[in-house]
Amino acid sequence: MISPKSAAANYNESLVPAYELPDSLVSSAGESVTSAATWRDQRRGEILKLFEDHVYGHMPGPFEGARMELLEEDRHALAGRAVRRQTRIHFGDDGNAPTMDLLLYLPAGARSVPVFLGSNFNGNHTIHTDAGILLSKSWIPRNDEGGVVDHRATESARGSNASRWSVERILERGYGLATVYCGDVEPDFDDGYANGVHPLFYQKGQTRPESRQWGSIGAWAWGLSRGFDILQQDNDVDASHVAVMGHSRLGKTALWAGACDERFAMVISNNSGCDGAALSRRRFGETVAAINTSFPHWFCDHHHTYNDREAELPVDQHELIALAAPRPVYVNSASRDRWADPRGEFLGAVHASSVYELLGKQGLATEHMPDVDEALLEGHIGYHVRTGGHDVTEWDWDRWMDFADRRWST
Numbered sequence: 001m002i003s004p005k006s007a008a009a010n011y012n013e014s015l016v017p018a019y020e021l022p023d024s025l026v027s028s029a030g031e032s033v034t035s036a037a038t039w040r041d042q043r044r045g046e047i048l049k050l051f052e053d054h055v056y057g058h059m060p061g062p063f064e065g066a067r068m069e070l071l072e073e074d075r076h077a078l079a080g081r082a083v084r085r086q087t088r089i090h091f092g093d094d095g096n097a098p099t100m101d102l103l104l105y106l107p108a109g110a111r112s113v114p115v116f117l118g119s120n121f122n123g124n125h126t127i128h129t130d131a132g133i134l135l136s137k138s139w140i141p142r143n144d145e146g147g148v149v150d151h152r153a154t155e156s157a158r159g160s161n162a163s164r165w166s167v168e169r170i171l172e173r174g175y176g177l178a179t180v181y182c183g184d185v186e187p188d189f190d191d192g193y194a195n196g197v198h199p200l201f202y203q204k205g206q207t208r209p210e211s212r213q214w215g216s217i218g219a220w221a222w223g224l225s226r227g228f229d230i231l232q233q234d235n236d237v238d239a240s241h242v243a244v245m246g247h248s249r250l251g252k253t254a255l256w257a258g259a260c261d262e263r264f265a266m267v268i269s270n271n272s273g274c275d276g277a278a279l280s281r282r283r284f285g286e287t288v289a290a291i292n293t294s295f296p297h298w299f300c301d302h303h304h305t306y307n308d309r310e311a312e313l314p315v316d317q318h319e320l321i322a323l324a325a326p327r328p329v330y331v332n333s334a335s336r337d338r339w340a341d342p343r344g345e346f347l348g349a350v351h352a353s354s355v356y357e358l359l360g361k362q363g364l365a366t367e368h369m370p371d372v373d374e375a376l377l378e379g380h381i382g383y384h385v386r387t388g389g390h391d392v393t394e395w396d397w398d399r400w401m402d403f404a405d406r407r408w409s410t
Helices: 036-056 167-172 216-232 249-260 288-294 301-306 317-322 342-358 394-408
Strands: 067-076 082-090 099-107 113-120 176-181 237-247 266-270 329-334 381-386
Touching (some): 036 317, 036 342, 082 216, 099 113, 099 216, 113 249, 113 394, 167 176, 167 394, 176 216, 216 237, 216 249, 237 249, 249 317, 288 301, 317 342, 329 342, 342 381, 381 394
Parallel strands (some): 113 237, 237 266, 266 329
Antiparallel strands (some): 067 082, 082 099
């Protein structure tokens, strides 16, 4: 996300405009949705298509002809505590075709392991200092952590984002961790969609997506599903218990991936803000206009027509969260991350709860925003607002794993 200082943003709750949210349980024909069958067979598909048409764009299915290659395996990684596997998907046989690498850690000796899968910002090698992780050869943006020269990774970048991944802690608690670099799928800059996976799906004469076709967030979500394809074929992974998670723009991506791909058994959104878990109609912190101006490639082109017109959107973000139902979903905020609108993220979870209740699951346990560092774990929607800023911490990971322990043990 861009800095709050770079755009005029409202941080005054009294200046939030009056708004009326779309009702998740009223069909496009104006009829009340009163049964799980009607949600499943009709209303869910209507909402999904609205997000495809107006926010994220329509994404294609898997790439025909993709092939997987096991690049490396070490069954005694991290001083014997882990199995490490690195698998590459080739999207075509042309030497210039895009590829995506998935890094997987599993607890040593474990079988049928539940796994957290998430995208990272700067290459798989940044999540841990482990010298066995292959150094990314993809384009990488300049970043505050360093280790990038001419948009390419150097050895000094190893472990530069390790504080966000808590690898050892995850393994100690019996979970696996898988990650892919979002830039393998689509570089995070406005290149007119000339690189990455978009050109694989262009029709003859096409040079960029049509107005309602996928942007970069759609591409990154598509990449997470291809990561699931790899995990699904791993005999040591419990593919029925794979959680998709993401932070910031990749938190938006995780929510969209979980909405589009119901194979994911849990969805986790961390500090995802505008066009993530936060209600757009609040216009608090980052807005649709701010995000589309700074990152015009993230969403479908049609989404730009809603700049400063959030009230005209036929959906809002509580409905994106509801698309995960009845699967568990966890939304979390940070107390100093006002740009992402913590209250708006909480309200997104609150207003998604009606769908969970229709499907026989408890949604969020309360409509009252919890105290800072208090986690709501009782329902199928979890939430916390953590002390601190725009980041991922071990405390966040512990709460997500607490939530997974509860939801996946029953």
